[in-house]
Amino acid sequence: MKKLFLLAIFAMTNTFLLQAQEATVTIHADQGKQKIYKEIYGQFAEHLGSCIYGGLWVGPQSSIPNINGYRKDVFEALKALQVPVLRWPGGCFADEYHWMDGIGPREKRPSMKNNNWGGTIEDNSFGTHEFLNLCEMLGCEPYISGNVGSGTVEELAKWVEYMTSEEGTPMAKLRKENGRAKPWKVKFLGVGNESWGCGGNMRPEYYSDLYRRYQTYCRNYDGNQLYKIASGASDYDYNWTKVLMDRVGNQMAGVSLHYYTVSGWNGSKGSALGFDSDDYYWTLGKCLEIEDVIKKHKAIMDEKDPKKQIALLVDEWGTWWDEEPGTIPGHLYQQNSLRDAFVAALSLNVFHRHTDRIRMANIAQIVNVLQSMILTDQKDGGHMVLTPTYHVFKMYVPFQEATYLPLDLKCEEMKVQHDWKKSIAEKGSRTLPLVSASAAKTKDGSIVVSLANVSLDKAQEISINLEGMQAKSVSGQILTSKKVTDYNDFEHPDVVAPKEFKDAKLKKGQLTVKLPAKSIVVLNII
Numbered sequence: 183m184k185k186l187f188l189l190a191i192f193a194m195t196n197t198f199l200l201q202a203q204e205a206t207v208t209i210h211a212d213q214g215k216q217k218i219y220k221e222i223y224g225q226f227a228e229h230l231g232s233c234i235y236g237g238l239w240v241g242p243q244s245s246i247p248n249i250n251g252y253r254k255d256v257f258e259a260l261k262a263l264q265v266p267v268l269r270w271p272g273g274c275f276a277d278e279y280h281w282m283d284g285i286g287p288r289e290k291r292p293s294m295k296n297n298n299w300g301g302t303i304e305d306n307s308f309g310t311h312e313f314l315n316l317c318e319m320l321g322c323e324p325y326i327s328g329n330v331g332s333g334t335v336e337e338l339a340k341w342v343e344y345m346t347s348e349e350g351t352p353m354a355k356l357r358k359e360n361g362r363a364k365p366w367k368v369k370f371l372g373v374g375n376e377s378w379g380c381g382g383n384m385r386p387e388y389y390s391d392l393y394r395r396y397q398t399y400c401r402n403y404d405g406n407q408l409y410k411i412a413s414g415a416s417d418y419d420y421n422w423t424k425v426l427m428d429r430v431g432n433q434m435a436g437v438s439l440h441y442y443t444v445s446g447w448n449g450s451k452g453s454a455l456g457f458d459s460d461d462y463y464w465t466l467g468k469c470l471e472i473e474d475v476i477k478k479h480k481a482i483m484d485e486k487d488p489k490k491q492i493a494l495l496v497d498e499w500g501t502w503w504d505e506e507p508g509t510i511p512g513h514l515y516q517q518n519s520l521r522d523a524f525v526a527a528l529s530l531n532v533f534h535r536h537t538d539r540i541r542m543a544n545i546a547q548i549v550n551v552l553q554s555m556i557l558t559d560q561k562d563g564g565h566m567v568l569t570p571t572y573h574v575f576k577m578y579v580p581f582q583e584a585t586y587l588p589l590d591l592k593c594e595e596m597k598v599q600h601d602w603k604k605s606i607a608e609k610g611s612r613t614l615p616l617v618s619a620s621a622a623k624t625k626d627g628s629i630v631v632s633l634a635n636v637s638l639d640k641a642q643e644i645s646i647n648l649e650g651m652q653a654k655s656v657s658g659q660i661l662t663s664k665k666v667t668d669y670n671d672f673e674h675p676d677v678v679a680p681k682e683f684k685d686a687k688l689k690k691g692q693l694t695v696k697l698p699a700k701s702i703v704v705l706n707i708i
Contacts, residue, residue, distance in 0.1 A: 203637070205593035205644045209621045211629060212650025213588055218622055220266040220582035221542035222533045223575060224325070226498060228273030229308075230299045230551050231513030236560050237549030238316065239308045241288075246564035251307075252316060255566040256549060256556055260320055263555065263572065264579050267370065269325040269497055269544045270313050274298040274380035276372070277331025281341045284309020285360050298380060300512025310345065314366045323369050325497070325544070330374030330396055330413070331382040339399040342371065348404035367406055370542075372497070373397050374413040376440065378422060381413060386425035389413065393430055411495055414438035415479065423479050427486040436493035436541065439479060442502040443469045443525050454503040454516040455667055459638055462521055462666055463598035465501070466636055467612030469525045472499070473532045480539050493541035496533065500545045500553030500571075501525050514551045519669040520678050520700065522553050523570035523661055527634045527702045530578055531620040534586050545571070559672065567670045570678040573661050577680055577704040580630040584622035587629070593617035593642070617642055617697075629653075629707040635697040638666060646693040648707070653691060655708045658683035662701035 227233055240246045240253050247254040271279050275298055283292050284306045291306040317324040326345070328338045343353035346365045354365065373396050375381045377389040384392070397410050412430055414437040415422035426437055445465045446452030452461060479494060501522050502514075509515040526545070533540050549556045555572040559565050599611035618634040629651060635642045660683040668677050683703050685696040697703060 203594050203616065203640050203642050205591070205617045205642050206647070207619050207633075207644055208590040208647040208649060209629065209631065210588045210649050211623065214585035214623050216537045216586040218534050218537055218581050218584050218586050219541050221323070222530070222537070222540060223265070223578065223582055224267040224269065224497070224542050224544040225265050225548040225555070226269040226273070226544040226546045227271075227548045228546075228551065229271050229275040229279070229296060229304060230273060230547065231510065231515055232550040232558070233547050233554075234308050235304070237556070237558055239312065240560070240564070241307060246560060249319075250315075251312065252319070253558065253564065253566070255564070256558060257319070259556055259566065259568060259572070260548070263575055264582065265320055265322045266582065267323040267325050267542060267544070268317055268320070268548070269327060269370075269372070272327055272375055273498075274376065276327035276375045277329050277333070277381040279329055280333065280337065281310055281329075281344075282337075285311065285344075285356075299514070300510055302512075310341075311360065311362060314345065314368070318366070324366070325370035325372065326368060327372040327375050328396070328400075330377060330392060331380070335396050335399050338373075338396055339401070342368070342400045342408070343403060346403045346406040351403075365404065365406065369407070369409050370411060371400060371408045372411045372413065372438065373400070376416070377413040378416060378419065386422045387429065390426055390429035393426075394433055397433060409435045411436045411438055411497070414495075415440070417441045417475055420478055420482060423482045427483055427492075431486060432491065434492060436495045437483075438495045438497045439476070440498040441472050441475060441496060442498070442500065442546075444502050446504070451502050451504050454501075454506065454522075455519055455669060457521065457667065460598070462638065463596070463614055463636075464612070465521060466524060466528060467598050467614045469528050470532065470614065471612070472496075472529060473535070476532070476536050476540070480536065483539065490538055494539040495541060496543040498546045499529060499543060502552055516552060517669050517671075518553060518557070518569035518571055520570050520661075520663050520666045523574045523678065523702060524634060524636055525553070526571045526574040527578075527632060528618045528636075530574070530581070531618050531632060531634070534581065534620045534622070537586055557671075565672040567672055567675045569670060570661065573678070573680050574702060577659050577661065577702070578632065580624055580704070580706065581620070581622050581632070584624045584630060587621040587623055589619060589621050591615070591617060591619050616640070617644065631705040631707065633695060633697055633703045633705070635699060635701050637699050639699050641699055642697040644695040644697055646695060648691070648693065651707075653688055653693060653707050656686045656688055656693060656705055658686055658703055658705040660698075660701055660703045662698055666700050
């Protein structure tokens with residue numbers, strides 16, 4: 183009987199060890215130097231699927247509640263998210279978009295075919311005025327992607343003049359005729375998009391010369407200072423960055439980088455919801471691989487620009503899954519599960535570590551496309567749902583403009599692999615830390631800490647040491663759910679939603695956090 187009792191105790195002890203791992207985080211609260219730019223929390227809105235039409239815009243005559251044509255529910259959700267910068271009109275769409283078709287009376291604007299995304303016919307009712315007015319209403323910076331692929335230098339130059347010149351120029355006069363007397367402030371200008379692919383299939387040497395030419399004629403009008411961004415590399419194309427640094431150099435304020443997280447192969451990008459634990463862990467390993475990619479691009483930039491005056495802008499990133507069954511081909515509508523929330527949290531934690539170069543990031547995309555913040559429909563007066571990714575961005579708002587704090591993290595790691603990955607040009611395995619963390623000091627002196635436990639079945643007991651700060655209180659929010667495949671839909675909008683977190687305890691300046699499996703926590707420490 184005694185032997186059976188001891189065996190039972192041994193079994194319970196081992197069960198606890200399987201369920202709770204220990205990790206330590208040391209935050210150097212007195213060593214912060216780098217600012218986490220708010221633009222790292224940027225968004226991206228392309229004319230793709232129902233991102234613009236039915237997502238952001240329904241028109242002033244719509245039966246769906248709207249503010250001057252903007253969906254009221256979507257606008258209010260984005261206002262609460264404190265969007266710092268919004269990129270538009272693409273994406274691939276940008277290099278076929280001719281801005282003159284999107285100004286003037288809406289009923290007189292010519293329609294166009296969206297050749298990149300499903301062949302949809304668009305009426306151009308959402309154009310320059312509608313976009314820039316939306317940015318003003320949201321209080322965010324507009325990021326314009328200019329047409330280099332099929333547009334002329336004159337066309338882009340006149341667009342800049344139309345948007346930003348005060349008076350006395352032909353384009354300022356035209357803008358006033360169209361109902362806008364004062365120019366807008368437009369800071370960010372992308373000179374082309376994915377010029378290596380849908381933006382013209384160019385070689386980096388050729389694009390470098392085009393960039394130099396186009397940017398020359400994009401003038402600064404009446405106190406508006408353009409921040410000019412070159413079309414940069416796709417993930418592992420380090421030569422593209424090298425050529426631009428050699429041939430363009432300080433004629434660009436920044437260079438872009440695109441990186442998408444996918445899990446599938448052989449023509450499939452994987453399912454947004456139909457995935458198993460191997461897919462989940464492999465996806466997070468792929469997500470974290472962005473850090474190595476960033477480091478390699480940074481190393482190339484450091485050789486030519488040791489003072490780090492040229493920024494690296496990750497202006498497209500996020501998950502890309504197969505389109506949802508039954509949706510329109512080419513519209514890239516996908517659901518958004520707790521797994522996507524982890525990709526968002528882990529990616530943002532990586533960006534925080536590299537703000538010496540990364541000044542902006544724009545998740546793709548804001549509504550109804552890829553890893554979106556919001557999903558909508560137009561049935562029965564319209565419905566809206568906030569995705570798990572939206573909740574991560576909302577929880578992370580305190581990081582905007584805070585001072586990044588270096589930290590030391592010790593946690594368990596696991597080896598993740600897919601047998602089928604061994605047959606393609608990727609590694610057959612990846613090492614995945616089970617905890618991701620980031621910390622920053624806000625303007626009021628409090629510390630914000632993000633913690634993500636990616637394990638599907640093991641809790642984490644985390645000891646947090648605060649060097650250089652005497653903590654008095656702690657509060658927080660947690661995002662988790664019963665299953666990592668859980669998601670929100672119109673009938674069940676709050677399956678994955680933040681809740682108050684109560685398992686962070688302070689004792690004699692030592693902070694202990696009990697982090698459940700598959701959970702994301704953001705703490706505020708005073």
